[in-house]
Amino acid sequence: MRMSNYIVFRLISIISQIFGVSILLFVLYFFMNYNPAVAHNAFSSNPKVAIKQEEVLLGIDKSIFDQFINYWNNLIFHQTFGLGWEGSTFHKPLDAVLWESTINTLFLFFGAFFLYVFLGVVIGLVSGSYANTPIDFILRFFTNFTYAVPSVLLAIYLFRYLVSITGLITFDQYNRQPVQNLNFQQLIGSIMNPGSQDSSAVISYWQTYGYLLIIVISLVAVISSTFLARQIRALTIVELRKPYVNTAKAKGLKFSIIIRKHVVPNLNPKIMTSIGATVPVAITTSAIVEFVFGYPGLANLMIESAKSLNVPILMAGTLVLTFVSSLLVSITDILAIWFDPRRD
Numbered sequence: 001m002r003m004s005n006y007i008v009f010r011l012i013s014i015i016s017q018i019f020g021v022s023i024l025l026f027v028l029y030f031f032m033n034y035n036p037a038v039a040h041n042a043f044s045s046n047p048k049v050a051i052k053q054e055e056v057l058l059g060i061d062k063s064i065f066d067q068f069i070n071y072w073n074n075l076i077f078h079q080t081f082g083l084g085w086e087g088s089t090f091h092k093p094l095d096a097v098l099w100e101s102t103i104n105t106l107f108l109f110f111g112a113f114f115l116y117v118f119l120g121v122v123i124g125l126v127s128g129s130y131a132n133t134p135i136d137f138i139l140r141f142f143t144n145f146t147y148a149v150p151s152v153l154l155a156i157y158l159f160r161y162l163v164s165i166t167g168l169i170t171f172d173q174y175n176r177q178p179v180q181n182l183n184f185q186q187l188i189g190s191i192m193n194p195g196s197q198d199s200s201a202v203i204s205y206w207q208t209y210g211y212l213l214i215i216v217i218s219l220v221a222v223i224s225s226t227f228l229a230r231q232i233r234a235l236t237i238v239e240l241r242k243p244y245v246n247t248a249k250a251k252g253l254k255f256s257i258i259i260r261k262h263v264v265p266n267l268n269p270k271i272m273t274s275i276g277a278t279v280p281v282a283i284t285t286s287a288i289v290e291f292v293f294g295y296p297g298l299a300n301l302m303i304e305s306a307k308s309l310n311v312p313i314l315m316a317g318t319l320v321l322t323f324v325s326s327l328l329v330s331i332t333d334i335l336a337i338w339f340d341p342r343r344d
Contacts, residue, residue: 006337010330014323021322022072025315030064034309036085057091058083071315081316086308097301098316105297106324109286111213112220113328116282117275119225124232125267129259131237139229146226151288155219159293220289224282231274232267239263268339276332279325 037054044050055061059070059082074080081094089097127139146154239245240263248258287299294300298317305313337343 003334003337007334010334014326014330017326018319018322022068022315022319025318026064026068026071029311029315032311034311035060036309036311039309058085082312084310084312086305086310089310089313094312094316098298098313098320101296101298101301101317102320104295105286105290105299108217108220108290108295108297109283109324111217112224112286113282115217115221116224116228119221120228120275120278121232121271123225123229125236125259125264127229128233128236129240129255129263131233131240140233143226143229143233146223147230151223151285154223155289155292158219158222159215216289216293216295220282220285224278224285227281228274228278231278232271235267235270235274236263239267265339265341268341269336272332272336272339276329276336279328279332283321283325 035051035055036058037051037060041047041050041054052061060067062070071082074082079095081098083089083091084094084097123139123143127136127143130136244262245258248262249255283299286297287303289295290297290300291303298320302314302317305311305317
């Protein structure tokens with residue numbers, strides 16, 4: 001299959017995955033048997049009329065199939081995820097709050113993504129190349145410890161330690177307020193529209209929260225890199241046992257040259273595949289960090305929406321995360337083919 005055809009195939013696969021997830025979401029919504037109009041108006045003076053009016057208002061007076069068609073119609077032709085059901089989003093378009101939360105999450109995730117890929121690949125290659133040596137034992141202790149300790153506890157303790165040694169911040173009693181102030185959608189808006197805000201305000205923002213962002217991103221990267229490093233180590237050990245490595249050693253090549261010019265090129269496709277396989281782990285870790293520290297991202301918004309059964313936000317957030325995850329996995333699969341030394 002030509003590369004262009006494969007890219008088209010993966011794009012079609014992403015669309016089909018999103019569509020399939022949306023069907024699953026509506027099936028789950030159907031079996032939930034939850035009607036926000038009933039919950040809001042059960043004790044009103046005229047509940048039947050109030051319930052009917054709110055169902056029409058929210059667009060849930062139709063059959064589940066019609067609601068599904070309307071959802072995709074709004075998404076494709078109007079680029080909107082619909083109206084909220086609860087709290088401050090009640091009968092209001094969800095696009096603004098979803099866009100802000102998604103920007104914050106992507107800023108956190110992609111900042112951590114490149115760092116955790118670098119850490120995971122380097123640790124895995126070094127540990128696998130020098131298996132059963134002191135440096136391997138040290139790196140394995142780090143990865144096993146990070147893997148074994150629950151991510152929530154690790155995030156809390158690392159965050160407290162990193163912040164305490166810098167001495168740059170004072171917490172409130174819940175240790176959350178500084179992280180809650182991170183809002184990169186507003187920052188990007190300031191950069192894109194310089195006239196709307198003094199440039200000194202942007203500089204001040206980075207001076208105040210830049211180090212905090214680095215700490216939060218580092219947390220996600222360190223925790224996520226553990227899973228990748230373990231996979232890369234195992235792949236490296238297997239690769240070093242192959243006949244071509246023994247042949248290179250017999251010819252007198254230095255071990256560093258064998259690793260750099262022979263082992264790594266042959267490992268590249270497998271490394272790309274491993275990176276794609278750990279993308280959901282990184283997204284989950286980002287969600288944990290968001291929830292623990294109140295970071296105003298998409299995962300934290302979905303968790304808060306789940307408490308109030310704000311179903312439209314849960315659906316929209318799930319589709320956004322599905323798209324990001326599917327896109328990154330597809331990119332890593334394409335790169336795996338691109339870096340394959342056997343590719344024509």
